[in-house]
């Protein structure tokens with residue numbers, strides 16, 4: 692059943708958030724961390740089972756209700772997001788007597804091409820990082836990497852999910868960048884050709900640390916996707932030395948160069964295939980956010 696019709700809201704995103712808020716109210720949950728097992732049990736989920744599986748999660752019909760399967764290899768924050776996502780699916784057939792079964796290869800991708808999956812990711816983020824507590828907590832903390840890490844810990848949510856929700860709140864004048872080493876598309880193609888027979892001794896291009904995903908409120912300078920950071924930067928040093936760095940630096944936005952205070956941490960993660968990936972998470976506090984003055988774009992030398 693269409694959840695918009697059930698809650699009487701035309702906007703499907705608002706309808707999903709309304710469903711989550713109603714469930715939190717019914718469970719009397721007013722602060723983090725959310726008791727995700729309680730919310731699941733109130734949504735006809737009889738059991739949550741951690742299993743060896745390739746997918747992130749599954750919603751399995753069981754005696755007129757559900758069992759949720761969760762990938763036991765995923766970090767706890769990811770597992771909580773997946774359970775919240777599966778709870779979101781139950782909203783779509785809350786009135787049905789024969790629950791559907793669903794398999795989720797991945798959760799948290801916010802894929803616009805599949806409305807129900809997209810709404811369940813919105814619902815999961817809204818469950819773990821609800822504005823009711825995220826907003827007052829964010830007001831107490833200065834925009835910073837430590838602030839992000841603290842809030843994610845308080846809500847027992849992933850750093851990336853927390854960065855997304857903080858950006859949507861719009862209270863912090865900063866950008867969160869998730870960087871990974873890699874090649875530009877043209878270089879990847881060239882590297883593929885270089886691997887052909889007869890080209891084996893051609894030196895391949897060197898991977899650079901590139902912006903893979905970036906989150907910030909409207910109006911905040913935006914780091915271009917796939918842009919690499921120079922080896923002289925604090926962000927690079929966090930990657931190169933697998934450590935934590937901070938300091939003032941000039942960041943090239945493509946059309947201008949801006950001064951910012953960056954805090955970066957080397958934070959590897961395991962991707963969907965179980966492979967460990969290098970990653971740096973950077974909190975970029977732009978000059979205006981620190982001084983209260985307007986942005987000071989500098990032309991390129």
Ligand SMILES: [Zn+2]
Nearest residue numbers: 776795808811
């Ligand atoms: Zn799903």
